[in-house]
Amino acid sequence: MRAFSDTHPAVLLLYFSAVAGVCMFVLHPLIQALALFGAVLACLFQADLFDVRTHLGFLLLFMVTALLNPLFHHNGVTVLFVLNNNPITLEAVLYGLTAAAMLLAVLYWFRLFSSVMTSDKLLFLFGALSPKAALLLSMTLRYIPLFRIQAHKVEASQRALGLYKEDNIVDTLRGRMRVFSVMVTWTLENGIVTADSMTARGYGVGRRSYFSVYRFCSSDAVLLAVITFLTAVTVLGAGTGALQYAFYPEITAPPASALQLYSxxxxxxxxxxxxxxxxxxxIKWKSLLSKV
Known part of the structure; x- marks a missing residue:
């Protein structure tokens, strides 16, 4: 069995479309909890995504998003307590938690997508259909992490030049604005240079042959069948109402059923x-090492 990141790009695209699509369109607390748990666990297993500060930032975003809904929306019939003459309802709290989980789950899945689906995989998938769209998509996903790395370099250079001598909020904001201004110019210039370079090499000009290092093997076929089956069961549950969940005016859910459990x-x-x-x-690698 190959690693997940080494799977055929078409299978990877189908997987991320399925898992993120269900997460975005099925607003069920358990679905969102499963999506968030799986996404966080997958990112923790991905070496280049193990960033404590990013996870703490996402945790803060989750808390803020979950708190905003019950503070500003007071719909619901189950009042937990009253804050400044505003009722805090159970329905609003649960909806805020579910919406926050959905937001974070989607962010985590797209973060994993940008790490696994590299530029060459996107060009392989969409290059023959629309070379310009494939180039634009791959450049966009590439510049998300590249923008952050370059911003750290620019900020470090400015600190070395002594532009952050005054340790206060105003000086910090001015420095951030300088970095942002530099990064906008750098992004536009680098994007134009990259596009011109690809055009000069003949990318997207007429019909051309493609060299591919990706081969659809038996493990990809098995994984594709598993993804299709699991997605079909989940969509069947959502389509028949087994995963239907209403928050307002009161929490209502369909009765427990076998299809709901299977979904x-x-x-x-x-x-x-x-x-x-x-x-x-x-496990397979350690088993092979033990036999050496």
């Missing part, structure tokens, strides 16, 4: 597929 289990396995493949690969 939740299927989506849970779907979100954990990257971790399962990683653990399987580690």
């Amino acid at each position: 939740l289990i299927a989506y849970g396995i779907l979100t954990l597929l990257p971790v399962i493949l990683r653990i399987t690969e580690e």
